[in-house]
Amino acid sequence: MPSRRLFLTGLAAGLLPLIIPVSAAPAQAMPADPLSPDLPQVTEQIQAAIRRHGLNGVAAIAHHGNRVLYRGYFGDIGPATPLEVASASKWIAGLVIMALVAQGRLRLDTSLAEAGLAGEGPKAGITLAQLMSHTSALPATGPVMQQRRYPTPRAAARKLADMDMIGQPGTVFAYAGVSMQVAAFMAEQAGGADWNSLFRRLIADPLGLSPACRWGDKWGVAGGLVASPDDYERLLLLIARQGLAGDGRRILPADIFPMMERDRIGTADRRGQPETAAAMKGYGIGLWCEAQAADGSCPVISSPGAFGTYPRLDRSRDLAILLMVRSRLPRVASDWRAVTAALVRAADGG
Structure with a gap:
């Protein structure tokens, strides 16, 4: 199982430590931002896609209005990875x-x-x-x-x-x-x-x-x-x-x-x-x-x-979603649809 790195908003300000799991087990879901709820269903969808396709890394970011709804970096993709x-x-x-x-x-x-x-x-x-x-x-x-x-x-x-x-x-x-x-x-x-x-x-x-x-x-x-x-x-x-x-x-x-x-x-x-x-x-x-x-x-x-x-903007919900990976879109398209659907439900309060 690829390792997961979950970066919190406070990390950029030096207020929170970087969490890097050292075991091969999936990282426990944690809030992506101190001001937003944890979304374990999104984390589980991403981890399932990583296992299914052998992905080396994923970045998943969502903003709902003025708040971060979700922010996770998995495997070898971090915030600054070109x-x-x-x-x-x-x-x-x-x-x-x-x-x-x-x-x-x-x-x-x-x-x-x-x-x-x-x-x-x-x-x-x-x-x-x-x-x-x-x-x-x-x-x-x-x-x-x-x-x-x-x-x-x-x-x-x-x-x-x-x-x-x-x-x-x-x-x-x-x-x-x-x-x-x-x-x-x-x-x-x-x-x-x-x-x-x-x-x-x-x-x-x-x-x-x-x-x-x-x-x-x-x-x-x-x-x-x-x-x-x-x-x-x-x-x-x-x-x-x-x-x-x-x-x-x-x-x-x-x-x-x-x-x-x-x-x-x-x-x-x-x-x-x-x-x-x-x-x-x-x-x-x-x-x-x-x-x-x-x-x-x-x-x-x-x-x-x-x-x-896959960058996506839903203006009716004020919901911006960004999913990034090194793969081929047809391989992960159904996974991205599932992740997007989970984020939409979260934005809608479901």
């Missing part, structure tokens, strides 16, 4: 794009023609919003081929003219990363810096993220972010608080979040998406809509990654 988050990158890429929109450097309806990336023809009218919501009709190139052909935003933009379209922009939805590479190049042009520098300047440095939190050399803007549980927790809470950092400083304007959190698929033909996304109701700017209201807004949003990172 992890590749795969498609959980897309949500954060959306924040970078929207930060530039808020500054007036880009608009969601900025077209490739306006950006100087396409002349006449169907590509000219593709908008930034379509690029960031997989409705641009650019090819749904897989991650390995994308890495080979379009490893950087600039490479994708340079080869835009050679890309075969899969339909008319706005009429097809195909979940992939190439369109976000093109969007990232538009951001680099508008922001006057490379993607990582924009991320650090607009989001990471103001939020106090670790230096290790950055896009790596693989999987592009749509899948290449490296972040620790502490880094991604701060990012998720920034979204949950609609642009406010934990200390109350405003990092991003509140009005960008309703624009992000709207379905942009509509009646488009779904040509390609992961099996784990079959139940998703729509897609916004870099995020999935797990639930959708009649007006197109998305009260429950998420951005699961292929390596098992």
Whole structure:
């Protein structure tokens, strides 16, 4: 049985000792935070997943309103452990794009023609919003081929003219990363810096993220972010608080979040998406809509990654959940659903 390390809120302040079980037996469930109840049912679900799949570690964090509902680190994953988050990158890429929109450097309806990336023809009218919501009709190139052909935003933009379209922009939805590479190049042009520098300047440095939190050399803007549980927790809470950092400083304007959190698929033909996304109701700017209201807004949003990172925000409950692991999402998807359900019940008082 992998060992468990459970970090309490007071640990960061040096007020409480670090608890590291020395036996092979599962650690006794303890409150994740002095101000929140213990959730043994969540701990048991996570420990069962670790046993079932032979996982080396798990980070599980939940915030309900202004309180920590649960915080646990298991095995070899701690608060500062850098992890590749795969498609959980897309949500954060959306924040970078929207930060530039808020500054007036880009608009969601900025077209490739306006950006100087396409002349006449169907590509000219593709908008930034379509690029960031997989409705641009650019090819749904897989991650390995994308890495080979379009490893950087600039490479994708340079080869835009050679890309075969899969339909008319706005009429097809195909979940992939190439369109976000093109969007990232538009951001680099508008922001006057490379993607990582924009991320650090607009989001990471103001939020106090670790230096290790950055896009790596693989999987592009749509899948290449490296972040620790502490880094991604701060990012998720920034979204949950609609642009406010934990200390109350405003990092991003509140009005960008309703624009992000709207379905942009509509009646488009779904040509390609992961099996784990079959139940998703729509897609916004870099995020999935797990639930959708009649007006197109998305009260429950998420951005699961292929390596098992699952950030989720339920605005109707003011409940933010972050699950991180080194695995494959299809292996742990049912376990994450069970953990999420247990956390929702706890938030609802069950």
